[in-house]
Amino acid sequence: MTRVIFIEHNGTEHVVEATNGDSVMQTAVSNNVPGIIGDCGGCCSCATCHGYIDPGWLDRLEPKASGESMMLEGVLGAESNSRLTCQIAVQPELDGLTVRLPESQT
Numbered sequence: 484m485t486r487v488i489f490i491e492h493n494g495t496e497h498v499v500e501a502t503n504g505d506s507v508m509q510t511a512v513s514n515n516v517p518g519i520i521g522d523c524g525g526c527c528s529c530a531t532c533h534g535y536i537d538p539g540w541l542d543r544l545e546p547k548a549s550g551e552s553m554m555l556e557g558v559l560g561a562e563s564n565s566r567l568t569c570q571i572a573v574q575p576e577l578d579g580l581t582v583r584l585p586e587s588q589t
């Protein structure tokens with residue numbers, strides 16, 4: 484199992500066991516983590532799965548595809564470490580991945 488750590492905007496931390504191959508968004512939704520909605524089911528068309536990746540993890544993720552980059556351009560509060568969590572697949576190498584959730588999704 485791979486642990487993913489979600490930190491809500493208010494500082495509440497959720498450490499969840501993720502299934503490898505699931506997306507980080509699916510992991511949040513199936514563990515009832517507030518702040519990740521996933522309205523489009525993971526097809527990169529809603530941006531309700533926006534999260535800020537802790538900087539130490541950014542280089543370990545697959546780069547953004549053009550569709551994700553385009554969606555992020557329209558996201559309120561997007562930063563250089565913003566990702567759509569539906570586009571990140573959980574892998575054993577990501578054990579401890581830390582994602583901070585934006586205030587706009589509280």
Ligand code: FES
Nearest residue numbers: 521523529530569
């Ligand atoms: S769940 Fe819709 S863009 Fe990620």
